[in-house]
Amino acid sequence: MIAVIGSSNIDIVYEVDHFTEPGETQTALSLNHYYGGKGANQAVAAAKLSNQNILFSTSIGNDSEGKKIKNRFDKFNIKGYFIHGNFHTGQAFIEVNRVGENKIVSNPGANGVHSKALVEKFLKENGEDIDYCLIQNEIPRETIGFALESLKEKEIKIIYDPAAKEKTKIKWLAGIDYLTPNKTEFNYLKEKLNIKEDTLANQALMFKKETGIRNLILKRGSSDIIIVTKDNKLRKVQTFDIEAVDTTGAGDIFNAALAVGLYRGYNLQKACRYASAAAALSVTKKGAQSSIPDQQEIKEMLSKQTF
Ligand code: RIB
Secondary structure, eight states: EEEEEEEOOEEEEESSOOOOOOOOOOOOEEEEEEEOOOOHHHHHHHHHOOSSSSSEEEESSSSHHHHHHHHHHHHHEEEEEEEEEESEEEEEEEOOOTTTOEEEEEEOGGGGOHHHHHHHHHHHGGGGGGGGEEESEEEOOEEEEEHHHHHHHHTOOOEEESSSGGGGGGGGGTSSSSEBBBBHHHHHHHHHOOOOOOOOOHHHHHHHHHHOOOOEEEETTEEHHHHHHHTTTTEEOOOOOOSSSTTTTTTHHHHOOOOOOOOTTHHHHHHHHHHHHHHHHHHHHHGGGOOOOOOHHHHHHHHHHOO
């Protein structure tokens, strides 16, 4: 089975002409609420693309937002979530500009109390059934560290998105099966290791060597994905040429589709291509979970653009 450990949010999204400058006041073009949270985006996308039950270790509040999220999880056969009586459901305040880029400020609420104990219980109850586990950085740091360590012990394949980047500890990366940073996250992590190779490819190879990750997948928006495989082969995967209206959640949808592809038995390049199609389709629609494509759309996209 595929599992996810991570956050759930309600996204409060302001469409703006441009990102608000320090000291500036501007009027939003629109305001919308969407289902979000990096963990929940991955869980719902994995459910939608696989038609399978998904296990999801997350925390939501017992408020009206939490109740709506609970109904949504139940509809998608997502199990394992925890409801807290004393904390509100997580929120993310997002600006999306005219070219679809975003800036996100999160207010963690229940995500901030997703504890080691909750993850321990989740893995005790479900660990045997999990083949791939997706995880990101929107829950407490000690919980992430504990979860990664436990997943490694149980030999569950880990797909780790180091977002938000600051929470990542380099020492966690050894033995991670798939690390999927975007450009900003990779630059941040490689600087921590003082990697100064001349080309991105050489930096990626050095990063893999220094950290001990098994496979590195560099997500670069519309530019080719760069992979360093477990046997140190460098591979490129072409992405899709598409006009973005909102990139929120695209990275999460990529990771979920990657997990689904690998779970189906695709090789890493094929799984990345599949994930890239899912992410490309998602940026053509507004919102995070509202932009998850269906299986047929991905099939059509993959058959239209061949290289
Ligand atoms: O990755 C996108 C997500 O990050 C949004 O849905 C928002 O909730 C933040 O967590």
